[in-house]
Structure formats: C-alpha cells, structure tokens
C-alpha cells in the first residue's frame with residue numbers, strides 16, 4: 115500500500131509538473147506568437163512607411179515631369195516664334211549701344 | 224425708384240468704421256504703417272522687404288564721394304549728415320570709399336547717422352555695420368519730418384537722403400477746373416474692433432504697432448473735400464482741365480528746404496528716391512508702395528523740381544532720365560560747376576548703361592542661356608565693380624547655373640567685405656561649400672546666414688541638407704519644419720517636402736536594417752560543428 119501511496123504521490127507530482135510544463139508551453143507559445151506578430155507589424159509598418167513616402171515622391175516627380183514637359187512644349191512654341199540667337203544678338207547690340215553712349219558721355223567731360 | 228448707380232456704389236460702404244474721415248496721411252492705415260518703423264530693426268533690410276540694394280549698393284555712396292571731391296577743397300573738418308539711414312550700409316560704403324580716395328578728409332570728418340527709429344540705430348550697432356568707422360560716426364535719433372534743430376543750420380558739407388522723402392507727410396489731392404479737393408479716408412473693418420478705435424483716439428503712432436497684423440484687413444473708404452488750409456499751397460498747380468489726382472509732397476518740400484539750409488558754403492546734398500517725373504493722368508489711381516509693413520508713396524519729383532528750380536540753393540537735375548531711381552543734387556555754390564557731373568552720374572545714359580546689361584542678363588538666365596548671361600554680367604560688373612548687390616546676383620549665377628563653386632565663394636566673400644550683413648552672400652557661400660564637400664565650412668556659413676535672417680525658407684532648406692550630410696537627422700527635420708512654417712508664399716515648399724521625404728525614407732530604411740539585425744542576432748553553429 116505504501117508503495118501505491120508513494121506511486122500515487124509521484125504521479126500527482128508528475129502530473130503537476132506536466133501541467134506546469136503545459137501552461138509554460140502555452141505561455142511561451144503565446145509569447146512567441148505575440149512577439150512574431152509584433153515583429154510582423156513593425157515590418158509591415160516600416161514597409162508601408164516607405165511605400166507611402168515613395169508613392170508621394172512618385173507623385174511629386176510625376177508632377178515635376180509634367181511641368182517640365184509643359185515648359186518644354188511652351189519653349190518649343192516660343193522657339194518657333196523667334197530665333198533665340200537673333201534675340202541674343204539684338205539684346206547684346208542694345209546693351210553695347212547703351213554702354214557706348216555712356217562711355218562717350220563720360221569721355222566728353 | 225431703383226437707382227442702379229447708388230446700388231453699385233453702396234457696396235463700397237460696408238464694414239465697421241474705426242475712425243472718422245481724416246486726411247489720408249492721418250488715416251488708420253497710414254498711421255499703423257508708420258508705426259512699423261518704430262519697432263523694427265535691420266531685419267526689414269536683411270529680408271529685403273526694403274529694396275536697399277538699389278540705394279545702398281555702393282554706387283550712390285561712391286557717387287557722393289565723387290561729388291564731394293569735385294566741389295572743391297575743404298579747409299575744415301568735413302561734416303556729413305544722413306537722414307533715414309536705415310541699414311547704415313550707405314554710410315559704411317561712403318566712408319569706405321572716402322577713406323580710399325581722400326584719406327586726409329576721411330581722418331578728420333564726422334558722419335552723423337540718423338534715423339527716426341531708435342531701434343534701427345541700435346540694430347545697426349548690434350550688427351556692427353559701422354564698426355570699422357567708429358571714430359568718424361555719431362548717431363542720433365532724428366525725425367526728418369519735424370522742425371530741424373539749430374545745430375543743423377549751415378553745418379554740413381554733405382547731406383544724404385535715400386528712400387526717405389517718400390516716407391514724409393503727403394496729401395492726395397484732386398485738382399481740376401472745380402478747384403483743389405483733398406482726399407479724406409476712413410478705414411473700416413469687416414468686424415467691429417473697439418481696441419483699435421480707442422487706440423486711434425490717442426495721438427501719436429508708436430502705440431499702434433500691435434495692430435500691424437490686422438492692418439491688411441483695413442479697407443479704405445475715400446472721399447474728396449474742398450479745403451482751405453493746405454501746407455505749401457503755393458506749390459500746387461493751376462486749377463484747370465479734368466479733375467486729376469496728385470500727390471502733394473509737402474513733407475518732402477519742407478524737408479528739402481531744411482536740407483538746403485543745413486548746407487555749409489560749398490556743401491551739397493544728394494537725394495535719391497523712386498518717384499514720378501510727370502503729372503498724373505486724370506484716370507490714374509494713386510498706389511502705395513509697401514515695404515514690409517510700412518507704406519510709402521512715389522515722390523512727386525515734378526512738384527519738387529518746379530518748387531526748387533528758382534531757390535537760392537542750386538537744385539540740379541539731369542537733362543534726361545528714366546524713373547526707376549531718381550536723384551537730385553542741392554549745391555550751396557555755383558550750380559554750373561557741378562551740373563555736368565550731375566548729368567553724367569544721374570542722367571539717362573548712365574541709368575541705361577547700368578540697368579540694361581543686368582536686365583538682359585536676367586532674361587538670358589530665364590532662357591537658360593548661361594554663357595550669354597555671364598557675358599552680360601561681366602559688362603555690368605565692369606561698370607560697378609564694388610556693388611555688393613550685383614556681386615550677390617552674379618555669385619548666385621556662378622553657383623546655380625555655372626556650378627563654379629570656388630568662384631562663387633570668392634565673389635560672395637568679396638560682396639561680404641562690402642556689405643558685411645548680407646545673409647544671401649553667406650547662403651551662397653554655404654551652398655557652394657556644401658557642393659565642394661566642405662561640410663563644416665558650410666555649417667559655419669549657414670549659421671552666419673541664419674543669424675542674419677533666420678526667417679528665410681531657402682536658408683532653412685540648405686541648413687537641412689547640410690544637417691543630413693553631417694547626420695543631424697533630428698535637426699534636419701526641425702529645419703525643414705521651420706522652413707515650411709516660414710514659407711508663406713510656398714516658394715520652397717516642394718523642395719522642403721521632397722527633402723523631408725528623403726529623410727523619412729532614410730529613417731525607415733535604417734530602421735529596417737536594425738530590425739533585421741535584432742531578429743537575426745543569434746547564429747547557431749551546432750549543425751556545422753556536429754558535422755566536423
């Protein structure tokens with residue numbers, strides 16, 4: 115009997131241990147799960163962050179591209195209206211005339 | 224009966240008046256605008272609210288020295304007076320040039336720098352504008368529109384006034400067959416404001432500065448009244464033709480008379496301002512010029528010219544000119560001695576020679592024709608090699624278009640030797656150093672720039688870029704935020720947001736690397752060891 119008693123006690127002890135092991139395992143499992151989820155979240159957020167910013171950049175760059183495109187079209191139109199080298203020459207001539215007029219006036223004093 | 228005209232006009236009467244009808248000079252809008260000068264320092268110049276690059280570029284300062292030297296030998300220590308001196312840069316460059324060209328006059332001279340605002344003068348000394356000339360300088364708070372003191376009578380060999388005649392009392396009149404009528408104004412606000420109404424009842428303007436932020440909401444109702452007692456009524460034109468608006472510059476008339484009385488024998492005065500040269504058209508509206516919060520009115524040079532043409536002091540003007548920046552010279556001596564020089568310095572030929580190359584260069588820049596622009600700027604600089612404002616413009620070209628970073632730095636440094644308080648010159652140096660990879664040099668220069676004008680979004684953008692390079696990420700984001708907050712006109716908004724995005728992507732990328740490292744820290748080598 116004593117043996118049986120002893121065995122029973124040991125059994126209960128083992129059972130207790132097992133149970134504790136089980137709860138431990140569950141807890142660990144939960145923790146791992148939580149940890150992984152958290153990591154997942156963090157990675158996701160990080161990815162989203164980058165994507166959002168990239169998307170905005172994309173929008174910004176496309177906007178710029180459009181604007182430059184428009185400028186290009188506009189300037190082509192302008193080009194048709196006047197030969198830029200001709201404009202250059204005229205401007206230079208005007209400037210030089212103004213400088214010469216002043217020089218002459220200064221010389222006369 | 225429906226009166227359509229009255230119906231349309233009625234809308235102009237909406238709002239809550241803050242005062243009774245007043246001559247325009249005493250109206251709330253003008254009084255508050257005047258209070259702006261009272262508590263502002265050099266910041267209005269540093270931010271270029273006041274375009275002092277025109278009057279204080281060094282060009283007029285050197286012209287003044289030339290006038291002085293051509294008005295004959297000086298047989299006593301020279302005394303100079305400047306009214307409404309503002310930044311003090313005109314005086315600094317005048318004294319620089321005098322020291323170089325006539326050291327004997329410079330050594331014994333006294334230059335009295337005055338301004339209506341004490342804070343302006345304190346600010347000049349805080350920034351050390353005139354520190355190099357401390358032995359020559361006296362400062363004095365002086366309201367050029369008030370009666371002039373006894374000790375200013377026949378006391379000066381040179382008196383200088385730029386962009387100040389336009390700040391003195393005026394009336395706006397309507398002159399025609401039916402007589403002279405004075406414009407009266409009453410300001411109204413969309414909502415009632417008792418505090419302002421009460422403040423306006425107290426004489427003086429200095430206490431009105433707290434209302435500057437709402438000044439832009441003031442609407443101005445005007446009406447014209449016949450009036451008998453206008454100052455300088457003799458300086459009004461004949462009453463004929465259609466009703467025509469005119470600016471009656473009685474404050475400037477009085478001030479120029481005082482200036483004439485302040486000249487010693489052989490002394491001269493140089494007055495520069497923007498203004499009108501011909502009478503207005505009947506249909507014209509008279510516009511105020513806003514310099515930051517202050518307001519000014521184009522000087523009626525037509526009126527000044529005819530008033531002083533016959534005076535006892537010679538009043539000299541060029542034969543022909545254009546109306547961007549107009550200069551007149553008073554001379555207490557024989558005017559014919561000085562006339563040719565005045566005509567040369569301030570006449571059309573020189574005005575155009577100075578203006579055209581710069582304007583053409585700017586046009587060329589817009590067309591991306593950098594090399595033509597460079598050629599044009601060279602011509603401009605040959606005419607005024609010591610103009611810091613031009614040096615600033617050209618160094619910007621070297622920086623942005625030509626990417627000649629070293630030359631941009633040299634030229635900007637030269638500009639700073641002329642105008643030590645030019646924030647843009649520091650900004651250009653900072654940017655050029657940044658491109659050359661001299662990050663700590665760039666940090667120094669941008670700090671100097673921000674000390675002078677913390678408010679510029681462009682400077683904040685550059686500061687943020689430099690901080691990114693030196694890995695002050697938090698600082699960079701703060702700079703971006705400050706830039707955005709200041710960027711009322713959204714000039715730099717896109718660039719600032721773009722930079723912010725780059726910084727944020729960077730932060731996220733770094734964070735991802737950290738995260739990966741954290742998750743994959745332990746490396747179990749058992750599988751390998753067991754196989755050994």
Ligand SMILES: C[S@@+](CC[C@H](N)C(=O)[O-])C[C@H]1O[C@@H](n2cnc3c(N)ncnc32)[C@H](O)[C@@H]1O
Pocket residue numbers: 260273274275278279306307308309310337338339340343365366367368369384385386387390391514
């Ligand atoms: C537009 S700024 C011109 C400053 C400088 N002369 C320039 O050309 O850059 C006008 C200056 O005159 C001062 N001011 C305004 N009203 C004045 C007055 N009644 N008497 C003296 N100074 C006055 C202001 O404080 C300010 O510094």
